[in-house]
Amino acid sequence: MSVLPRVLLLFACLLASQANAWPTSQLSAIRPIPLMELLEDPARRAARQLTAAEPSLSAPVAERAMQAVFCAQERGIPVETLLVVDMATPAQQRRLWAFDLRNPGAPRLVLHEYVAHGSGSDPDGDGRAQKFSNRPNSHMTSLGLYRVAERYHGKNGWSRRLDGLTQRFNDKARQRAVVMHPSNYVVPGRVGRSQGCPAVSEETMRALEEAGLEHAVLWIDAPDSALAKTVAECSEQRRLALIAQAFVAWNATPAPTAPLVVVEPQPATELPTDWATPDWPQWPVSHACRLTTAGGRRWQACLCPSARLDGHPTGASLLV
Secondary structure, three states: OOHHHHHHHHHHHHHHHHOOOOOHHHOOOOOOOOHHHHOOOHHHHHHHHHHHHOOOOOHHHHHHHHHHHHHHHHOOOOOOEEEEEEOOOOOOOOOEEEEEOOOOOOOEEEEEEOOOOEHHHOOOOOOOOOOOOOOOOOOOOOOEEEEEEEEEEEOOEEEEEEEEOOOOOOOOHHHHOOEEOEOOOEEOOEEOOEOOOOOEOHHHHHHHHHHOOOOEEEEEEOOOHHHHHHHHHHHHHHHHHHHHHHHHHHHHOOOOOOOEEEEEOOOOOOOOOOOOOOOOOOOOOOOEEEEEEOOEEEEEOOOOOHHHHOOOOOOOEEEO
16 A cells, blocks of 8 residues: 555544544634645645745744644634744844734745843853743743733833743743833844843834734744654644544535536437437537436436537536
8 A cells, every 4th residue: 555545544544533532613724724735744834934935034943933823723822923033043133033924825024123032041141042941030031832912011111911832831921920022122233131021122012013913922942852842742733633624524525416517529420319218318409418416427418508518628517
């Protein structure tokens, strides 16, 4: 047995055993994904679209970011805007990307700007985040997936609270008061350190709000094998759920009920006129038609005006 039939057989078995494991309400996606597209990791495909929209974003970071989007969707969180921070890049460089994902398959770069990291992650103050923690009072940046939550006015102006969605990595964000806020110490070429918040400039915060943060997620990335494994497993769970959904939709597709007319060549010789013989067509003036329905096929005169058939070659089919 070749590889593809084996894969399809495996998915069929998965459908039989797992189709009820995922609530229908959690299966909504940015768009319905055809079954054959799901055989390739859709997060990897979406990552290629991200890097096509902005080549400065590295492919591994883009892939983990799109896996994070799938993880958010698996939790029933709609995603229209994706923020990506690459903590492997020094603070003196632009390392925050914001993408508009509302146009399926065509992400649009909204901005590419500076962002701060926690002082505990960079004890030497050289602009490179080296350590990360979820621990309160650590003043370190926490990696992982966040939901951008409610807007509020604090000591730094209009800011956004963050819900950490990656257990063990950032799920204490609320407890630690980790938020996205504007700050006057984030300026081009000289980015200060926060107490663990992804702080940005006032201009960047304003641009993000104008782009839309009501359905946004934030992915803070760094080379961490445990984090990569966590987000990959979550993304794969969603892919399997979408495969099960695609199989259900595929199996539930009703057979077409509209008759299908297939154009046949005009006879070259005289034919029997025994209309009771189903193997012989009833030839109309210029065309012979075979009518196909859900119940089977039969020969009969064309049921549509001859103008509908004019210009169609032999073997063409029309729904009537």
